[in-house]
Amino acid sequence: MTPISSSLQRRPRWRLHPKFVPYVLLAPFVLLFFIFGLFPLLFSLFLAFQSWEPTSGLTNMTYVGLDNFIFTLEDEWFWKSIKNTFWLAAVSGIPQHLIAIPLACVIHAQFKRTRNATVGAYFLPYITSTVAIAMMFSTLFSTDYGLINQVISGATKLPLIGSFFPQQPIDWLGESEFIKPAISFVVFWRYVGFNTVLYLAALQTIPKDMYEAATMDGANRWNQFWYITLPSLKPMIFFGVTLTLIGGLQLFEEPFILTGGRGGSDQSGMTTAMYMYRTAFDFNDFGTASALSWILFIFVAVLTWLTNLAFKPRGGET
Amino acid sequence: MFSNIRSVVIAVLLSHLALCAQAQKVLTVAAYPAVDSIIKAALPAWEKKHPGVQVKVISRAYADHHTAMTTALSTSSKPPDVMVLESSYVARFATGGGLENLGAPPYSLNESKHLFVAFSIDQAKSSTGQLVAIPTDIGPGTLLYRQDLLMKSGLQEADLTISWDSYIKAGVVIKRSTGAYLVAHARDVKDLIIRGGVKSGEGLYFDAAGHSLVTTERFVKAFELAKRIRENKLDGKISAWSNEWAEGFRRGHVATQMSGAWIAGHLNNWLAPETKGLWRASQLPENTWAAWGGSFYAIPKAATQKELAWDLIQLMTLNPERQLQAFKSQDAFPALISVHNDAFFDEPIAFLGQQKARILWREATRHIQAAKVHRLDTFADEVINTELDKVLNQGKDIRLALQDADRLLERRARR
Numbered sequence: 236m237t238p239i240s241s242s243l244q245r246r247p248r249w250r251l252h253p254k255f256v257p258y259v260l261l262a263p264f265v266l267l268f269f270i271f272g273l274f275p276l277l278f279s280l281f282l283a284f285q286s287w288e289p290t291s292g293l294t295n296m297t298y299v300g301l302d303n304f305i306f307t308l309e310d311e312w313f314w315k316s317i318k319n320t321f322w323l324a325a326v327s328g329i330p331q332h333l334i335a336i337p338l339a340c341v342i343h344a345q346f347k348r349t350r351n352a353t354v355g356a357y358f359l360p361y362i363t364s365t366v367a368i369a370m371m372f373s374t375l376f377s378t379d380y381g382l383i384n385q386v387i388s389g390a391t392k393l394p395l396i397g398s399f400f401p402q403q404p405i406d407w408l409g410e411s412e413f414i415k416p417a418i419s420f421v422v423f424w425r426y427v428g429f430n431t432v433l434y435l436a437a438l439q440t441i442p443k444d445m446y447e448a449a450t451m452d453g454a455n456r457w458n459q460f461w462y463i464t465l466p467s468l469k470p471m472i473f474f475g476v477t478l479t480l481i482g483g484l485q486l487f488e489e490p491f492i493l494t495g496g497r498g499g500s501d502q503s504g505m506t507t508a509m510y511m512y513r514t515a516f517d518f519n520d521f522g523t524a525s526a527l528s529w530i531l532f533i534f535v536a537v538l539t540w541l542t543n544l545a546f547k548p549r550g551g552e553t
Numbered sequence: 554m555f556s557n558i559r560s561v562v563i564a565v566l567l568s569h570l571a572l573c574a575q576a577q578k579v580l581t582v583a584a585y586p587a588v589d590s591i592i593k594a595a596l597p598a599w600e601k602k603h604p605g606v607q608v609k610v611i612s613r614a615y616a617d618h619h620t621a622m623t624t625a626l627s628t629s630s631k632p633p634d635v636m637v638l639e640s641s642y643v644a645r646f647a648t649g650g651g652l653e654n655l656g657a658p659p660y661s662l663n664e665s666k667h668l669f670v671a672f673s674i675d676q677a678k679s680s681t682g683q684l685v686a687i688p689t690d691i692g693p694g695t696l697l698y699r700q701d702l703l704m705k706s707g708l709q710e711a712d713l714t715i716s717w718d719s720y721i722k723a724g725v726v727i728k729r730s731t732g733a734y735l736v737a738h739a740r741d742v743k744d745l746i747i748r749g750g751v752k753s754g755e756g757l758y759f760d761a762a763g764h765s766l767v768t769t770e771r772f773v774k775a776f777e778l779a780k781r782i783r784e785n786k787l788d789g790k791i792s793a794w795s796n797e798w799a800e801g802f803r804r805g806h807v808a809t810q811m812s813g814a815w816i817a818g819h820l821n822n823w824l825a826p827e828t829k830g831l832w833r834a835s836q837l838p839e840n841t842w843a844a845w846g847g848s849f850y851a852i853p854k855a856a857t858q859k860e861l862a863w864d865l866i867q868l869m870t871l872n873p874e875r876q877l878q879a880f881k882s883q884d885a886f887p888a889l890i891s892v893h894n895d896a897f898f899d900e901p902i903a904f905l906g907q908q909k910a911r912i913l914w915r916e917a918t919r920h921i922q923a924a925k926v927h928r929l930d931t932f933a934d935e936v937i938n939t940e941l942d943k944v945l946n947q948g949k950d951i952r953l954a955l956q957d958a959d960r961l962l963e964r965r966a967r968r
Contacts, residue, residue, distance in 0.1 A: 497935065
């Protein structure tokens with residue numbers, strides 16, 4: 236026996252055969268994904284076809300077919316929550332991008348030494364705890380003692396323009412017509428920095444030569460923005476809009492905390508995700524809540540597909 | 554050498570397992586504030602009786618606790634041995650049948666149920682009459698009012714309590730004289746009136762057959778009074794437990810608050826301690842008797858240490874000393890009747906201007922009737938509040954609002 240072959244034979248028996256190594260390395264992720272990703276998904280689908288009183292245990296489910304889906308689709312509160320969700324997604328989402336794109340351009344072009352600090356300041360709300368943010372805004376929105384109403388009250392005393400401001404304190408989180416704008420503002424404030432960072436990253440990939448060539452051809456700043464910057468940002472706009480759309484349709488934390496978990500007066504701030512949670516944990520109807528979640532999923536999937544269509548390169552575009 | 558190390562490791566592991574097996578028993582109790590503190594205060598007494606049994610108190614915020622208990626019962630996976638439940642959750646949890654029937658042997662609570670305030674025992678019953686929980690503290694309804702604001706307005710306590718009409722008229726005078734709101738939210742008055750007029754065997758929102766009661770005169774009256782309060786600008790549109798609610802009390806912007814007797818403790822401890830001596834308590838207007846909240850102990854069917862759990866529950870609920878201690882330390886009004894004769898009830902309360910208010914609250918416990926709890930009560934509460942908002946903010950007709958609420962409730966109840 237040669238020394239080499241004897242050393243090979245001394246190799247521990249538990250050593251894995253190379254062909255199994257990829258599976259073993261993948262196993263932790265796959266295991267966790269099955270337990271925390273796939274299983275809840277499939278269980279939720281299963282529950283959507285069951286009637287289940289949760290406190291009676293897992294064995295007490297009754298198959299009800301499509302009953303939960305039909306009940307949800309005929310439920311006026313579900314449609315109210317869908318309307319609220321779309322309103323909040325649009326009013327909080329669209330300005331995020333309308334502000335973030337020019338803001339990113341300004342930071343990219345004008346800020347040099349203080350750029351990182353400026354970007355950090357805009358990004359800060361995104362990494363701050365939602366609970367802290369919502370509590371801070373609850374105080375700011377307070378009818379009698381909040382800073383926002385105090386500023387408005389001060390503005391009413393201004394000459395000429397004072398009469399344009401409301402003379403009575405606004406019940407931001409108590410009256411149905413003000414709840415949605417208040418929530419939208421908080422969501423906008425929180426995510427505009429995140430989108431700015433996305434666009435700033437994309438701006439850094441646009442070659443400077445293009446701007447130099449455009450300048451030589453006589454293009455002004457606006458033309459350069461419209462014909463170079465904006466088309467170059469399109470893939471990132473698609474990514475950002477998709478994230479905003481999905482996040483907007485799943486909005487939960489901000490309205491939940493700002494409205495005390497109930498959606499506010501006339502449920503004006505109750506999003507579909509909130510209604511789903513309340514149906515399960517407040518109204519003890521997990522079957523309907525699961526059906527609701529799958530209907531919401533269909534809405535999100537269809538809208539994401541439509542967004543994809545809208546941003547798809549057309550003839551001549553690359 | 555490796556085989557030696559392996560042997561040592563295995564030996565250590567085995568000895569550790571053996572030690573674990575011999576370790577003392579652990580009784581898990583899931584609770585919310587301040588019941589968790591009450592249990593912890595009783596642990597020295599428990600340890601004297603059960604030296605080998607450690608009590609592990611799992612404390613969560615009120616809402617999180619009940620969500621966790623729902624999950625524990627739904628999966629029957631490692632539920633606590635003792636579960637604390639707030640009164641509104643008892644019947645909901647009883648519906649699923651996941652709680653032990655404490656009325657039957659070996660617990661036989663039916664034999665000692667006369668020791669507790671009657672309405673609290675009714676609150677602990679499932680729809681089939683099983684005693685699924687045991688009361689520990691109750692919340693007899695009371696009207697707290699600011700004596701200083703009343704004096705400035707030239708009013709007496711009776712002006713607030715003789716009738717609902719006089720209550721609103723007094724509110725108009727208070728607002729005119731002091732600028733203070735009569736009540737934080739008109740919804741609070743609605744909540745009280747619908748609780749006060751419940752007939753025997755009925756629930757708050759549903760009758761014994763499960764049909765909605767929201768179009769009855771009880772609700773019409775509640776909505777009308779709430780509307781009158783809003784029309785006279787007597788409410789601050791302030792929701793309970795908000796920052797504004799606490800601030801309103803601190804600054805004397807709210808003249809009255811109707812709630813469980815425990816509210817005096819909250820005001821004294823953290824809501825508005827600086828208003829000490831300015832508040833007084835009375836019975837609710839128009840001889841209305843109602844209960845707010847209350848805590849109960851229950852044993853999940855899947856619990857592993859039921860005998861020990863029952864021992865601990867008995868210590869917390871049937872031991873007069875523990876009940877009295879909880880009342881003194883946490884304002885947990887005792888459900889055990891024998892404690893009601895303690896001299897502590899006759900002591901003046903400094904926060905209420907040395908008033909002997911506990912006697913008032915004891916009187917209230919003798920009149921309160923428990924409403925039967927329905928599985929859809931939380932949903933019904935939400936529906937009624939939504940329709941009331943429409944009446945108060947959008948001028949919706951009361952009868953129409955209640956009919957709309959009725960339609961929503963019937964639709965869900967029929968499922």
